[in-house]
Amino acid sequence: MNIIQPAAPQLSPELIEKFRNIVGGKYAVTDAADIAPYTTEERDLFHGHSPLVLRPGSTAEVAAICKLASEHRIALVPQGGNTGLVGGQTPHNGEVVVSLRRMDRIREVDTASNTMTCEAGVILQVAQQRAAEVDRLFPLSLGAEGSCTIGGNLSTNAGGTAALAYGVAREMALGVEVVLADGRMLNALSKLKKDNTGYDLRNLFIGAEGTLGIITAATLKLFPKPRAVETAYVGLKSPAQALKLLSISQNEAASSLTSFELLADIAVDFSVRHGIDVRNPLPAGHPWYVLMELSSSRDDARAALEAILAKGLEDGIVDDAVIAANLTQRQAFWKLRDEMSAAQKPEGGSIKHDISVPVAAVPDFIAEANAAVVKLIPGSRPVPFGHLGDGNIHYNVSQPVGGDTAEFMARWHEVNEVVFAIVLRMGGSISAEHGIGVLKRDELPDVKDKVAIELMRNIKAMLDPLGIMNPGKVL
């Protein structure tokens, strides 16, 4: 997808030199081949272009970049691990990319206060590992964790598989450090769980997709590391049965229920067919599956999980179930889930949605969306899977077998329209965890409260009056 906006002003050689002086010669990238990894993304869905990638090494350098960019009205696109799914990190119109990846210092780990202060470029997995080393848990977990960064996670308010118990990225940040469009630095870092001194500025920048400023560091919450983690894979008849099992699980395990993923059989089939070393832990034949996990600081997770499954079997909700016997099995269960997105590619075109509805509405949503999509494009194959506990379904639609891929993909927005209509009727969201970026920007005004859109525009104008911060994204 190429998103064309009014052309950005040409960068003069003198201005490039000024930017280069801020970050130092080797960290101002101008060679086209070196720039390429910053302008495209893994799925090959978005292709941008840029004359200059800046790789600052400190907050002061980011501030100097923003100040200079403001003075010359140069548009900037902040970028972390370049794993975003909505084109938010791509320079669609020749903007200067500001890559935060070099700012990868973990400034402090405080086990007494259970906080960790990371710079924006720290890779999520590195943050997880550092927490584990001090016997703590940093619970944010998602497919791209090996390459996505804390700054990107916060700018997009990432969700993932542990949000059920620990919340989304927003809820894991106690404070942030932000460089504003004009180069001012907002120090809202904080180790405090309670701080009622004025307006909540932190949450304005979290989830703003780099359009209001650049998050350069954050103080994150750490949690006690669970002593016992137990994982089950369950076969059942329908999303409605899965919802009943969720209810039983929450009553039994409360916040110990750390994941509850719903998987359609077709999603499982794709993963088994196309993933390497992926297998279905149960004999095939169930129309739906649930992958669920309990985490506990005590040794009661196994007993709780067994009690949940026993009740599920007794009530006729669970048709079959297996509990991972060891870490290897547990990882195999998760591999089946983690391969699910990638496994759709070999099946041809896939039109993707990242929606949420109230948890109780998920079964109706899936039924209605399936019917509407198949009516619109006969033979198309809905592949719903995702975080049932959060009401968040990755409602993807694969092309008909043997059909024309380009023809199918050309109907992206048409399919969106049908699906989003159902989402909105149910009080849901067209972007649960991936954000708006450019992919859903044009839909936003139609689905959002009018006053909310007005306020968003006012906030944008207030914080970025020149419109240089990630222009054309979100709004």
Place this chain on the structure above:
Amino acid sequence: MNIIQPAAPQLSPELIEKFRNIVGGKYAVTDAADIAPYTTEERDLFHGHSPLVLRPGSTAEVAAICKLASEHRIALVPQGGNTGLVGGQTPHNGEVVVSLRRMDRIREVDTASNTMTCEAGVILQVAQQRAAEVDRLFPLSLGAEGSCTIGGNLSTNAGGTAALAYGVAREMALGVEVVLADGRMLNALSKLKKDNTGYDLRNLFIGAEGTLGIITAATLKLFPKPRAVETAYVGLKSPAQALKLLSISQNEAASSLTSFELLADIAVDFSVRHGIDVRNPLPAGHPWYVLMELSSSRDDARAALEAILAKGLEDGIVDDAVIAANLTQRQAFWKLRDEMSAAQKPEGGSIKHDISVPVAAVPDFIAEANAAVVKLIPGSRPVPFGHLGDGNIHYNVSQPVGGDTAEFMARWHEVNEVVFAIVLRMGGSISAEHGIGVLKRDELPDVKDKVAIELMRNIKAMLDPLGIMNPGKVL
């Protein structure tokens, strides 16, 4: 305390009539005796005055009030249960009070999605009870719960005794409905746990103390009702030992640890001396006490609590402990804690602080503050108690025995200054859960990041350009 601002414009009889027409005759209060309960507060610390109290019954009426007020530049003070502790709900300069208490409808309870949509005037205790009736928990809990309202709880981002496990009020709201200064209505109600469609407007109004708009309703999270709640009262030597016990407790119980309150012996003594039917559950003589509670969806809370206390005894951290044997004992333990604020009044003047520091810094904070305060006012009696698990201490100072109360109270800001200097040096907050209101307004610019203050002013100007929403509060 009387806070004098430039006089509000006089309300003409015609304008009063227009306001009256919006809410209906009996809900426009103009009689001085009927107005009095809205202009003073329980502790008798703040005394305001107002010509008119409006009691709207719907969001549409609130919107009409704001629109009319905007047109005539009439300042408004939104008010819930009038239990705020920083003068935020008081009309210090003759503003019109908008009392939300009549808007007390629980619009919806959705047990499948675990949400409850309450209007602003719903009493916190009523919300708790409604959740309990459907076998759920609404965990927000604080001293004033019998009279404070959901709208006020959110506007002040209330904390309380369950924030350790469930977070502060901000974290319990999925969405809000807000009337803006000009009468526009923002519908950001939502049952969604994940929604990444644009900027986080919800958190801008939560904690803004009514200075950016009036919260008229909110969608709140419900949690599974714990099956077992176990409460212990522990005697120990110091805040440092209490911190060690907190660490043991978090490792053992993780999120099942729902309260962890630190109590100085003098706070316990006051409560026993002045409270009705309050007794110390342990033989006196311990310099410090901890009141801690575990809540679990399974029957393991008692075993976990016993394991924690056993380890604490073994390590020489716990000197004595008692577990509540039944609900009556549990309530008696909490009564000792709940009476603590009121019990300071009979001891004469009390200069109060509601501070937070990183959890690990609490012992040093108490030691340094005690030394500094007693040095400043020999014979003054520090009475620290509060939410150790959140790093939030109500650091109150009672006057010297037999001293002059007025003379002592006149040194309020001097004592503040000494205490706040220590708080700031430790990276803490001068208002952990009570807010800024007028009480700490003048200190705010000295303790807050300069850029943060600039942004707060910009946000205020953007949302309330005429300055009619709770003027003189926070900023």
